[in-house]
Amino acid sequence: MRTIIFLIKKEFLQIFRDKFIGKAIFGIPIIQMLILVPAITFEIKSVKLCIIDNDLTSESRGLTSKLDGSPFFTIVDAVDSEKEANELLYDDNADAVLRIPAGFGRDLGLGRPAKVMVSANAINAMTAQLSWAYLSGVIRDYNAGIALSGHPEAATLMTAPDITFRYWYNEMLNYKYYMLPGILGILVTAIGFVLAGLNMVKEKEIGTIEQINVTPVKKYQFVMAKMIPFLLIGLIDLAIGLGVGKLLFHIPFEGSLFLLFLCSAIFLVAALGLALFVSTMSGTQQQFMFVAFFFMIIFILMSGIFTPLESMPVWAQNIDLLNPVAYLMKINRMIMLKGSTFADIGREIFALTAIAVVFTALAINRYRKTA
Numbered sequence: 001m002r003t004i005i006f007l008i009k010k011e012f013l014q015i016f017r018d019k020f021i022g023k024a025i026f027g028i029p030i031i032q033m034l035i036l037v038p039a040i041t042f043e044i045k046s047v048k049l050c051i052i053d054n055d056l057t058s059e060s061r062g063l064t065s066k067l068d069g070s071p072f073f074t075i076v077d078a079v080d081s082e083k084e085a086n087e088l089l090y091d092d093n094a095d096a097v098l099r100i101p102a103g104f105g106r107d108l109g110l111g112r113p114a115k116v117m118v119s120a121n122a123i124n125a126m127t128a129q130l131s132w133a134y135l136s137g138v139i140r141d142y143n144a145g146i147a148l149s150g151h152p153e154a155a156t157l158m159t160a161p162d163i164t165f166r167y168w169y170n171e172m173l174n175y176k177y178y179m180l181p182g183i184l185g186i187l188v189t190a191i192g193f194v195l196a197g198l199n200m201v202k203e204k205e206i207g208t209i210e211q212i213n214v215t216p217v218k219k220y221q222f223v224m225a226k227m228i229p230f231l232l233i234g235l236i237d238l239a240i241g242l243g244v245g246k247l248l249f250h251i252p253f254e255g256s257l258f259l260l261f262l263c264s265a266i267f268l269v270a271a272l273g274l275a276l277f278v279s280t281m282s283g284t285q286q287q288f289m290f291v292a293f294f295f296m297i298i299f300i301l302m303s304g305i306f307t308p309l310e311s312m313p314v315w316a317q318n319i320d321l322l323n324p325v326a327y328l329m330k331i332n333r334m335i336m337l338k339g340s341t342f343a344d345i346g347r348e349i350f351a352l353t354a355i356a357v358v359f360t361a362l363a364i365n366r367y368r369k370t371a
Contacts, residue, residue: 050076130209
């Protein structure tokens with residue numbers, strides 16, 4: 001134990017000897033939280049809409065006014081032809097085009113289904129889907145207004161069931177509440193994975209690791225001494241991130257702080273184990289960064305931070321069984337927003353623990369072979 005303590009002191013001295021790294025370790029988390037939490041969102045604030053009104057009746061103008069009054073749409077132009085509208089889409093001057101055909105008002109007056117056509121720029125599929133969802137909502141509100149105005153189709157509309165929605169655990173659908181736990185996961189991943197691996201490869205490049213290899217220090221002692229400083233730094237950065245989220249973004253925290261830090265510590269052991277395993281096979285920092293970039297992209301994009309895990313193909317969900325970031329994302333959100341206990345996330349904790357043990361064992365085993 002005494003040997004490990006001496007090695008840990010050496011690691012801390014080596015880390016903070018580099019003034020840039022010492023500042024970046026604690027400065028980067030604050031900057032990341034301030035930029036990423038309010039910036040990363042799937043919400044669309046203003047959809048640029050073009051109108052083709054071939055009906056020119058009070059009903060078509062009423063629909064246009066309804067859209068113009070919506071906070072989600074900005075009517076950028078009203079044109080007479082499909083060609084002009086398509087040019088606006090092509091030049092990115094419009095995100096969607098709404099075509100109101102002739103006879104729209106007549107059909108409404110006779111109680112017949114009135115049709116409209118929407119063309120959306122689907123280069124960004126998510127934007128196109130959300131634009132259509134917002135537009136559908138406005139049209140439904142317009143239909144409800146027609147029903148109340150006494151049109152013949154009102155009887156049919158008014159018999160629809162009255163549905164009341166309630167959103168649990170994030171009642172106001174505040175996207176910051178959803179994103180902050182994920183950003184914390186990325187933050188801890190970057191600290192635990194990238195910096196630890198670079199630290200070990202840097203020792204290879206400058207030759208100091210050879211001085212350790214000729215001492216009676218055991219391999220597991222060396223690996224533990226490499227992991228513990230970055231484990232502590234990662235937990236400190238997590239605390240900083242939580243503090244920034246609470247003070248600046250008023251993020252709710254419903255669960256156990258101890259459980260969150262325990263799960264994050266287990267995750268850090270897994271991330272550090274993989275980082276040290278990769279670093280034992282890398283001769284330079286460039287080689288390590290190339291491999292680290294490969295793992296980071298896969299782990300983060302498949303973690304569920306942007307898309308639900310359930311929406312992924314079955315083969316991708318099977319790969320995610322080995323993705324420690326995916327477990328951390330789910331754990332963070334369940335503890336912070338839902339107030340989950342150990343019983344609720346026990347499966348994820350045990351899986352994360354198993355991954356941590358395997359990655360750490362691989363790091364020790366591989367280092368023993370190349371020492």
